[in-house]
């Protein structure tokens with residue numbers, strides 16, 4: 447039975463294009479696999495802690511400095527890492543903020559990028575430990591980054607692909623919508639229904 451981890455990170459809890467798209471994706475996935483299970487995490491309503499002195503001590507040592515606070519900091523990371531390990535598919539709603547990802551999403555990445563857990567340095571160099579998973583990123587932005595004039599400012603897609611790939615998730619698809627006005631964005635979101643269907647290999651449907 448397949449398991450999906452659904453994450454949203456838009457600061458908008460209403461009217462968010464990335465939330466609408468990620469929900470449409472998960473609905474279509476469940477329709478395709480009614481026995482599939484889903485874990486949902488909202489990084490805006492339940493934002494991971496920033497990396498702290500306690501987290502750094504807990505992860506990197508020294509062991510003799512460990513205490514209840516360092517253990518709690520590492521345990522919080524461990525919960526998020528386990529959610530990734532348990533998932534076959536990650537569906538990530540990630541808007542573009544200031545040409546990168548929202549701070550809440552970055553906080554999540556900082557919690558799950560852990561040497562020895564999600565990546566390791568082996569004899570052949572760095573190795574991602576979360577192999578065999580697929581990630582679909584539903585991204586919303588104001589500008590169109592397929593426009594060659596805007597493309598050099600797209601630090602979102604390379605960052606997301608880079609960090610997921612570093613952890614071993616190399617099968618990453620980004621479905622992007624954009625628009626400066628609510629009408630433009632809405633039209634772009636509706637058009638993304640075909641991309642979702644193509645991603646799942648199911649008949650076309652509206653997002």
Ligand SMILES: Cc1cc2nc3c(=O)[nH]c(=O)nc-3n(C[C@H](O)[C@H](O)[C@H](O)COP(=O)(O)O)c2cc1C
Pocket residue numbers: 456457458461462463464465541542543544545546586587588589590631
């Ligand atoms: C704080 C903030 C920063 C933003 N920065 C960018 C940006 O750098 N480039 C861009 O094209 N759009 C930017 N936008 C527009 C959002 O990407 C756009 O409104 C998108 O639809 C937000 O996702 P959501 O609809 O899921 O909330 C920004 C919006 C906010 C609120």
